[in-house]
Amino acid sequence: xxxxxxxxxxxxxxxxxxxxxxxxxxxxxxxxxxxxxxxxxxxxxxxxxxxxxxxxxxxxxxxxxxxxxxxxxxxxxxxxxxxxxxxxxxxxxxxxxxxxxxxxxxxxxxxxxxxxxxxxxxxxxxxxxxxxxxxxxxxxxxxxxxxxxxxxxxxxxxxxxxxxxxxxxxxxxxxxxxxxxxxxxxxxxxxxxxxxxxxxxxxxxxxxxxxxxxxxxxxxxxxxxxxxxxxxxxxxxxxxxxxxxxxxxxxxxxxxxxxxxxxxxxxxxxxxxxxxxxxxxxxxxxxx
Numbered sequence: 183x184x185x186x187x188x189x190x191x192x193x194x195x196x197x198x199x200x201x202x203x204x205x206x207x208x209x210x211x212x213x214x215x216x217x218x219x220x221x222x223x224x225x226x227x228x229x230x231x232x233x234x235x236x237x238x239x240x241x242x243x244x245x246x247x248x249x250x251x252x253x254x255x256x257x258x259x260x261x262x263x264x265x266x267x268x269x270x271x272x273x274x275x276x277x278x279x280x281x282x283x284x285x286x287x288x289x290x291x292x293x294x295x296x297x298x299x300x301x302x303x304x305x306x307x308x309x310x311x312x313x314x315x316x317x318x319x320x321x322x323x324x325x326x327x328x329x330x331x332x333x334x335x336x337x338x339x340x341x342x343x344x345x346x347x348x349x350x351x352x353x354x355x356x357x358x359x360x361x362x363x364x365x366x367x368x369x370x371x372x373x374x375x376x377x378x379x380x381x382x383x384x385x386x387x388x389x390x391x392x393x394x395x396x397x398x399x400x401x402x403x404x405x406x407x408x409x410x411x412x413x414x415x416x417x418x419x420x421x422x423x424x425x426x427x428x429x430x431x432x433x434x435x436x437x438x439x440x441x442x443x444x445x446x447x448x449x450x451x452x453x454x455x456x457x458x459x460x461x462x463x464x465x466x467x468x469x470x
Contacts, residue, residue: 184239184240185237185238185239185240185245185263185265185266185269186237186238187235187236187237187269187270187273188235188236188237188238189233189234189235189273190233190234190235190236191231191232191233191234192234193218193219193221193222193225193232193234194222195234196218196234196236196247196249197218197219197222199236199244200234200236200244200247200259202244203244203245203247203259204247204259205395205396207260208395208396208397208398209312209314209398209434209436209458209459210259210260210285210312210458210459211259211260211395212312212393212395212398212400212436213257213283213393213400213438214247214249214257214259215393215395215396216392216393216394216395216399216400217232217249217251217257217393218234218249219393219394219395220373220393221251223373224372224373227373228251228252228254230251230252230253231252232249232250232251232252233249233250233277234247234248234249235247235248235249235270235273235274236248237263237266237269237270239263243262245261245262245263245266246258246259246260246261246262246263246266246267246270247259248270248274250277250279253280254280255279255280255281255282255283255463256274256277256279256281256282256283257282257283257284258270258282258283258284258285258288258289258292259284259285259288260285260288261285261288264291267288267291267292267295268291268295270292271291271292271293271295271296271299272295272299274296275296275299275300278469279466280465280466280468281307281463281464281465281466282296282463282464282466283308283461283462283463283464284461284462285459285460285461285462286309286459286460286461286462289461289462289463289464290462290464293464293466296466297466300466302466302467302468302469303466303467304464304465304466304467305464305465306462306463306464306465307463307464307465308352308440308442308462308463309440309441309442309460309461309462309463310438310439310440310441310460310461310462310463311438311439311441311447311457311458311459311460311461312436312437312438312457312458312459312460312461313436313437313438313439313450313451313455313456313457313458314398314434314435314436314455314456314458315424315434315435315436315437315453315454315455315456316433316434316454317428317454318421318424318425318428318453318454319421319452319453319454320421320453321414321417321418321421321452321453322452323414324414324418325379325381325413325414325415325417325418326381326382326413327379327380327381327382327386327415327418328379328380329377329378329379329380329418329419329422329423330377330378330380331371331375331376331377331378332368332369332376332377332378332388333369334369336365336369336378336385337362337365337366337369338362338365339385340365340368340369340376340388341361341362341364341365342361343388343405343407344361344364344365344368344403344405345361346405346407347403347405348403350405351403351440352463368390373392373393373394374390374391374392374393375390375391375392376388376389376390377389377390377391377419377422377423377426378419379415379416379418379419379422381413381415386406386407386410386413386415387404387405387406387410387415387416387419388403388404388405388406388419389401389402389403389404389405389416389419389420389423390402390403390404390423391423391426391427391435395436397432397433397434398432398433398434398435398436399427399432399435399436400435400436400437400438401420401423401424401427401435401436401437402437402438404416404419404420404437404446416446416449417449417452417453420437420449420450420453421453421454423435424453424454436458437450437455438461441460
């Protein structure tokens, strides 16, 4: 079967070509759909120009898709023809990517081929799992306090927590270039909404919702300072955020968890999240 790789610089053109393929497995592709839709609405949202790619077979059917918003990792879709993975790796070998993320076995084959072509080492950086929720199960032990939306008065706190979350959850990934600017975007609700859980008038946990897909939205980041953990704040807030998004008309909500953190995987399942797909992040040796 003949396969062809197509490059796109325009998110709208990419979604026109790959949209049906991605939406057919919407929860699995929540990251790609959310990022592409955001770029389509605001082309300079991520700063440097993004790049998109699609692989088609000789019947002109899409069998794989990919995107990257520098300086972040290449993102891979589900793949309907394994040979498309090798074609992607060969066509993207000249790209200065720090790593790749996507379905576990797809990433493994891509990384092996990409390393063979480039001569650069690779290593597993993170193992994650995509979860999906259709109905919220109220926490069995409600936490003290209540939720509210983040406001301008929370700017410094939100910036500090966003940085702390990135450093803890994805230590190998770039941190926000301007944490205060990122906080402003969250607080302004530009394609995303940030929620805070308060206990006795003090914010104790945060959770975001954004990266909309045609029928869903992704929850994240979820962060509680270490000294305030194990009190049920994150569980209560995640349940509240998920319910609020469902109440706004979402058919489902997704999130990513770190498989090395059994606590988060357990608490999310307790409030109704169900596993969808294991995804890996593989890092590449920097180009000399």
